[in-house]
Amino acid sequence: MNLTQKLLSIILLFVSSIHLAQDSPSVLNGKIVTRDGNFEGIVILNSSKDISVLSDDKGYFSIRSHINDTIRFISPNHTEYQYVVNEFDIKRSPVLFPLEPLYSINRLDEIVITKIDSDALGFTDKYTKRYTPAERKLRTAKTGGGMIPIDPFVNMLSGRMSMLKKNLAYEKTDHRVDKLIEVVTNERLVDYYHIPLDYVEGFAYYAVEKTEIKELLNVGMVNVNELERELTPVVFEFLEMIKNKKEEEI
Numbered sequence: 001m002n003l004t005q006k007l008l009s010i011i012l013l014f015v016s017s018i019h020l021a022q023d024s025p026s027v028l029n030g031k032i033v034t035r036d037g038n039f040e041g042i043v044i045l046n047s048s049k050d051i052s053v054l055s056d057d058k059g060y061f062s063i064r065s066h067i068n069d070t071i072r073f074i075s076p077n078h079t080e081y082q083y084v085v086n087e088f089d090i091k092r093s094p095v096l097f098p099l100e101p102l103y104s105i106n107r108l109d110e111i112v113i114t115k116i117d118s119d120a121l122g123f124t125d126k127y128t129k130r131y132t133p134a135e136r137k138l139r140t141a142k143t144g145g146g147m148i149p150i151d152p153f154v155n156m157l158s159g160r161m162s163m164l165k166k167n168l169a170y171e172k173t174d175h176r177v178d179k180l181i182e183v184v185t186n187e188r189l190v191d192y193y194h195i196p197l198d199y200v201e202g203f204a205y206y207a208v209e210k211t212e213i214k215e216l217l218n219v220g221m222v223n224v225n226e227l228e229r230e231l232t233p234v235v236f237e238f239l240e241m242i243k244n245k246k247e248e249e250i
Contacts, residue, residue, distance in 0.1 A: 026064070026065060026066055026067075026090045027062050027063070027064055027065070027090075028062070028063050028064075028065040028071070028085060028089055028090065028095065029060075029061075029062050029092075029093040029094045029095065030044070030060070030061050030062075030063070030094050030095045030096070030097055031058075031059050031060050031061075031094035031095070031096050031097070031205060032055050032059035032060075032061070032073070032097050032098075032099055033059065033096055033097065033098045033099070033201050033202045033205065034059070034078065034098070034099050034101070035100075035101060035198060036077075036101060038077055039055050039056070039057060039058065039059040040057075040077070041054075041075055041076050041077070042054065042055045042059075042073060042074070042075040042078070042099070043073070043074040043075070044061050044063050044071060044072075044073055045071070045072045045073075045074060046063055046064065046065050046069050046070070046071055047070045047071075047072050048065075048066075048068075048069040048070050049064065049065070049066075049069060051063065051064060058174060060094060065085050065090075066085065067085055067086060067087050067090065068084060068085065068086075069084070069085045070082060070083070070084055070085075071083045071084075071085060073097060073099055075099060075102075076102070077101065077102055078099040078100060078101055078102050079099070079100045079101075079102055081097065081099055081100075083097065094173075094205075096202050096205055096206065098198070098199075098202055173205070173208060173209075176208040176214060176217045176218075177201070177204040177205055177208055179217050179222070180204050180207060180208055180213070180217060180227075181200070181201075181204050183222050183224055183227065184224075184227070184228065184231070186200055189203065189204075193231075193232075193235045194235075194239070195235065195238070195239070196242070199238075199242060203235075203238050206234070206238055207231060207234050207238070210230070210234055212230045213227065213230050213231065213234065216230065
């Protein structure tokens with residue numbers, strides 16, 4: 001085989017790998033961000049493939065998609081939004097999608113029903129391990145809930161374990177977001193860091209994905225000075241992203 005044939009073979013192999021990468025199944029992991037925190041009835045439709053999913057009660061979703069697929073967000077409470085998937089979206093998790101309210105309506109405050117649990121009845125103490133809902137589901141899936149451990153094997157085959165682990169990761173992300181906003185406060189993010197009010201929640205989700213900030217928020221007592229020192233360059237990154245997004249829309 002001469003040099004020309006070798007080069008041609010390499011080029012053909014490279015082009016084939018690109019086509020295979022584009023045709024291989026991918027999953028878009030997203031997080032819807034709304035002003036009112038209402039994620040009820042939001043349909044995520046991949047109109048390029050005619051498949052759809054519903055977001056969960058915190059706005060998270062996963063949908064099969066490829067680069068250049070068109071994703072539509074349909075909701076009775078928000079304006080319809082359309083988005084074209086790019087190569088970076090497949091690598092990121094989650095991708096944030098802000099939805100604007102369809103109209104202003106008055107809603108009753110959420111009715112909170114107090115549930116009597118083992119804590120209220122005094123069946124637990126300070127040494128008792130307390131699990132979040134996502135942790136409880138994952139633990140039950142792993143152990144079979146104290147019964148014959150058939151479920152773990154079935155779960156591994158069905159992919160349910162992977163889904164539960166992902167839900168637990170999302171729950172931890174939500175916790176870090178709440179913690180960041182509680183420590184730094186909405187007012188400081190808007191007044192001092194000049195984050196637009198509508199983007200505060202989106203910024204928080206963007207910031208907590210940074211390793212340094214994630215580690216600072218994972219501890220019980222947050223070092224506020226150190227947190228804000230790490231936060232400053234992230235603010236500039238985020239504001240630049242907003243600026244570029246607005247310029248593209250003009």
